[in-house]
Amino acid sequence: MSRKRVIGVVVIVISLPVFLAAFEAISFRIRNRNNGFMISSGQKREYLLYVPRSYDATKPTPLVISMHGAGGWPTQQMNLSEWNRLADRQGFIVVYPSGLKKTGPRVWRVGPDFAKDVRFISEMIDKLEAAYNIDPARVYANGFSNGGGMAFVLSCALPDRIAAVGMVGAAQTLPWSWCTERRAVPMIAFHGTDDRFAFYNGGQSWVAPRPFPAVPIWTANWARRNRCEPRPVESAVAADVTLREYTHCAEDAAVALYIVRGGGHTWPGGGPLPEWYVGSNTRSIDATSTMWAFFRAHPLSRKSGAAQPIGKRVDIGGRSLHIVCMGSGPHTVVMESGAAVGFYEWWLVQSALRDEIRTCSYDRAGFGWSDPPPSRSIAGYVSDLHELLRRSGEKPPFIFVGHSMGGPIVQRYYWRYPSDVAGIILVDPSNQEASLQTIPEMKAAVAANRLRRTKEMEDWRATNKWPPQQFPAELPADLRARLVAASASRNWWEARFGEGMLPDLEISMSPEQRRIAAPLVVIRAQWRNPPGWSDEVTERFRKHWREAQDEIASRSEHTKVVEAASGHDVPIEAPGVVARAQSPANGPARLSNFFCKFSGK
Structure with missing residues (x-):
């Protein structure tokens, strides 16, 4: 591996030592290849898009969103994860969005100010759906380190758009209680037991202001969110890799943790990182292909999404x-x-x-x-x-x-x-x-509408078949679709009817x-x-x-x-x-x- 490549990939980790900050800025300018730009929340945002040659505009196509770690950028994440290699074979689109750089390294804001990054990702999905035949049931998010923390945020903030998430060496800086979303979101994670930055057993790290949670506890919390069986099943995948899997989850939303014994802050099976800095990597498992198999098995259920x-x-x-x-x-x-x-x-x-x-x-x-x-x-x-x-x-x-x-x-x-x-x-x-008395014509119109609705309600009550309702065309299409799906409900219709005779x-x-x-x-x-x-x-x-x-x-x-x-x-x-x-x-x-x-x- 070239010296230039070493310097570039080192800064993927969650944070940078001060003496590498200058190299990060230089390397970014040399190697940055972003090809997508947009304005979101009044700021210029960028991403790197990869559309495989096999893309067929007549067929709904999965979208994989892969997010870099703190201090990284889209090209680095592309080289680290090697999603493009798999996209060529499997025919999905990959996009590598960029976090924002202010006074420190380029990061995803996974603290209290996450809203603008969430909006950027949502608007980026909108833009790609307008340009390509994206399958809305197969939009997946994954990330490395700080990008893994952002994947967690998206699972809570965009549960109706993100079918499943993947995390590698995730740096979680939000407390679990922050996520109040009840939808069971499938999750697959990879973490090394010797991670030098986002510690496997949790604790205070020099790269973050707050202690990281223990990965096993964090994973168990996700299993509780997905209403899985409380006791995980463990199996050996390789001599140095153990799979801890929670099964029988709500909506079949499995939770899987691949534990890499002795593994560092790396992407298993992915692009190389300097071991002297991040720790050892394993070739016993390919995180990208394993993650894709998990994603394929977990499309978004529009029925369950609408129910949330x-x-x-x-x-x-x-x-x-x-x-x-x-x-x-x-x-x-x-x-x-x-x-x-x-x-x-x-x-x-x-x-x-x-x-x-x-x-x-x-x-x-x-x-x-x-x-x-x-x-x-x-x-x-x-x-x-x-x-x-x-x-x-x-x-x-x-x-x-x-x-x-x-x-x-x-x-x-x-x-x-x-x-x-x-x-x-x-x-x-x-x-x-x-x-104040209204005009007679209004009273007559209200009475006629009430009579018509009374007859409809009698028919629907008799058959217990409740039609979906109509909603304003001005609303976003995805919101309108969820409202329509949830509106064929007796309670909803009875509430509408009941407001015509409030005492x-x-x-x-x-x-x-x-x-x-x-x-x-x-x-x-x-x-x-x-x-x-x-x-x-x-x-x-x-x-x-x-x-x-x-x-x-x-x-x-x-x-x-x-x-x-x-x-x-x-x-x-x-x-x-x-x-x-x-x-x-x-x-x-x-x-x-x-x-x-x-x-x-």
């Missing part, structure tokens, strides 16, 4: 609600959906804000992945939401956003828990507290009872002509709706009214309007300052 919640389920006392939170910030913005819809109504808004503030949406009882309630009412919704936020660990005061029927829910939350609320944004809200939706409150001391934003939409309505009828309804919202706006002394050039479904049709009402980057007149000015928060 998008966010997390939180026990609120005998039943669970599904909550989806993104981002971080001083206030949590809590988003309440309109009638008969779930958390997904806010997906576009939350995605637009995820780099700026923390937002949470959720499924009311019975919707989506939330358990049904013993009875259904607005008061019950308020109690559920309060308990959900408390048990989720979200800290008040909150900014509440409510769309349509979500408007009455968040206002009644405020009237019950005023100290928990820093501000309210109402998105084309309905007025259910001022005893306390309309209540009579005095003007004093309707007062809101918190700052208030009212976003108004432009109602379009419903089917069968003349312009004259539509205009009468718009006048009534506007007057009702004027009354809502008058409830606070600190109200701002925003006009949205969209139909009633503002969060879907014009998510930017709602996002700008919350964004801390919205200029000197930003509405977050509006909240702070009057709330004193």
Whole structure:
């Protein structure tokens, strides 16, 4: 092996000694061959893509994502793992993404700031799926050292996209409790007992600020996540290699650990590394071909993937609600959906804000992945939401956003828990507290729709066959597919039907009872002509709706009214309007300052 190659490969390890840092920078510039570029989270990101000559655009093709260690780069990972060699024979595509280099070596951020790297990987998959016939059920992630830690992150953050993961000499810097994902993700790992950097038995290493977990314990935790039999089966693969395998796992998601006795911080069977620095390598097993055989046996089950919640389920006392939170910030913005819809109504808004503030949406009882309630009412919704936020660990005061029927829910939350609320944004809200009568044509339309739905529900209850529901085309295709797959559910349909007859939706409150001391934003939409309505009828309804919202706006002394050039479904049709009402980057007149000015928060 050439001296130049030695210097290049040394820096694959989890971290670099100071005296090699200059060589790392020089070697990267000489040997870097990245051929893919994109902008993700406002930063230029790079990757090295390998498409074998056997690629057939008419056939769905597996994608293998292989991530370098800290201080490494894509070309190094390609030479170390030798995935291209196998891709030529097996006909899959390989991509080697690049971590980011700041003041230290090029790394994957597997600590609290992992979100941007996860988004980069997800957007890279999107880009490759658009350019090639990628099989979404056969997207696999693997990595060496710090890249192995990133593979763990992806299994928790992108469980609906990553079918299985592989890790070699993985450097795990996140605690196991960080991963709350419940989907059983197949995992294969290789680790040397004499690893000089990510110690096999765990402990403090000079390359990391926190102790590494013991590999056997880490693997057992993964087996518990996959709901495997607790006792592993061990077998000798070679004189120096033992396979510890957990079987009978949920969704057939096996967990396998190949223990290399005397092995160092190396890729078994892969490209050579200088043993004086990383320890000995074994040729008794080829980690790449063994990993590929494992991957082939574990495609992503779309049925099981769809059954898993998008966010997390939180026990609120005998039943669970599904909550989806993104981002971080001083206030949590809590988003309440309109009638008969779930958390997904806010997906576009939350995605637009995820780099700026923390937002949470959720499924009311019975919707989506939330358990049904013993009875259904607005008061019950308020109690559920309060308990959900408390048990989720979200800290008040909150900014509440409510769309349509979500408007009455968040206002009644405020009237019950005023100290928990820093501000309210109402998105084309309905007025259910001022005893205002809608126009006769709207009452007739609601009654006709109710009659039609009652007949459908009777038929579905009799046959116990529940059709999948429809979801906005504006949502990402993968999210929409999971919603469709999970929506053919009696609980979900009963929840939608039940919201048409809430006993306390309309209540009579005095003007004093309707007062809101918190700052208030009212976003108004432009109602379009419903089917069968003349312009004259539509205009009468718009006048009534506007007057009702004027009354809502008058409830606070600190109200701002925003006009949205969209139909009633503002969060879907014009998510930017709602996002700008919350964004801390919205200029000197930003509405977050509006909240702070009057709330004193």
